[in-house]
Amino acid sequence: MRKISIIGVGRVGGALAIALARKGYKIENLIVRNDETAKRISEIIEPKPQILSPENLPEISSEVIFIATQDFEIENAAKNFAEKLKNSKPFVFHTSGALSSEVLKPLKEIGCRTGSIHPLVSLSDAVLGAERFADAYFCIEGDAEAVGAARRLVADLDGKAFSIETKYKTLYHASAVTACGHLVALIDVAIEMLEKCGLDSDQAKETLLPLIKSTVENLEVQTTAEALTGTFARGDVETFEKHLKALGENVSDEAREIYLQLGARSAHLAKGHGANAENLKEILDKISLAKKNFRC
Numbered sequence: 001m002r003k004i005s006i007i008g009v010g011r012v013g014g015a016l017a018i019a020l021a022r023k024g025y026k027i028e029n030l031i032v033r034n035d036e037t038a039k040r041i042s043e044i045i046e047p048k049p050q051i052l053s054p055e056n057l058p059e060i061s062s063e064v065i066f067i068a069t070q071d072f073e074i075e076n077a078a079k080n081f082a083e084k085l086k087n088s089k090p091f092v093f094h095t096s097g098a099l100s101s102e103v104l105k106p107l108k109e110i111g112c113r114t115g116s117i118h119p120l121v122s123l124s125d126a127v128l129g130a131e132r133f134a135d136a137y138f139c140i141e142g143d144a145e146a147v148g149a150a151r152r153l154v155a156d157l158d159g160k161a162f163s164i165e166t167k168y169k170t171l172y173h174a175s176a177v178t179a180c181g182h183l184v185a186l187i188d189v190a191i192e193m194l195e196k197c198g199l200d201s202d203q204a205k206e207t208l209l210p211l212i213k214s215t216v217e218n219l220e221v222q223t224t225a226e227a228l229t230g231t232f233a234r235g236d237v238e239t240f241e242k243h244l245k246a247l248g249e250n251v252s253d254e255a256r257e258i259y260l261q262l263g264a265r266s267a268h269l270a271k272g273h274g275a276n277a278e279n280l281k282e283i284l285d286k287i288s289l290a291k292k293n294f295r296c
Contacts, residue, residue, distance in 0.1 A: 005062040006031065016066055075103050093142070
């Protein structure tokens with residue numbers, strides 16, 4: 001299982017090509033519509049892979065094929081590729097976080113072992129991304145043979161594999177988006193608040209980053225309830241009311257609503273961890289009333 005072809009060489013496909021080549025795998029083919037990116041990636045890999053167009057594919061004999069295209073292209077790629085695998089039945093994995101291996105049904109029907117491998121890490125660039133697989137978690141699912149092969153691939157990348165049932169793949173991805181993309185959006189809301197205090201956006205981000213990093217460090221060794229600090233962790237009704245007034249006078253309705261939604265979650269987290277139960281109930285009642293008034 002040492003010969004690999006990759007369909008789609010963007011940030012994920014390119015990072016996989018570089019990282020797997022460094023671990024001794026032979027990247028035989030990079031299959032792309034735009035060969036400029038593939039050429040850049042191929043210069044980093046030894047031996048250099050072939051760069052092929054999906055419109056003029058020869059029969060592929062690689063033992064493992066990754067489909068690392070955009071989600072909406074995966075099903076068509078599977079259908080088209082099934083016609084090129086008359087004499088070989090490789091492992092085929094896609095790298096989508098939201099789609100399950102069921103999208104590879106045309107390949108499964110001709111005897112391929114199919115699954116998905118999704119690196120749970122933020123990849124903004126293929127070259128930098130290749131460095132980030134070590135110690136990263138990879139979500140894998142698919143048929144039993146494919147899952148076994150995926151675990152070996154992840155281990156060779158120095159990553160950590162975990163499996164979920166196929167039916168939960170989209171929910172898994174929603175969790176990942178909440179932890180990553182929504183985290184960025186949440187920080188943007190906090191920056192909006194600090195901008196109203198007179199800081200520019202760069203200053204606001206720089207000011208908040210040490211606080212964010214310390215929170216993440218707390219989460220590494222504590223539960224979410226234990227890591228919670230601030231107004232809701234203390235059940236501080238008076239400060240909460242001051243927050244509501246300040247938010248109503250200074251920030252967007254969207255930012256205020258986000259504060260209320262997350263405040264309710266924080267209050268529930270704080271239950272049983274030292275905060276006064278009556279105070280927390282009062283906060284939750286005030287949040288419900290504020291949200292009701294807000295929507296009216």
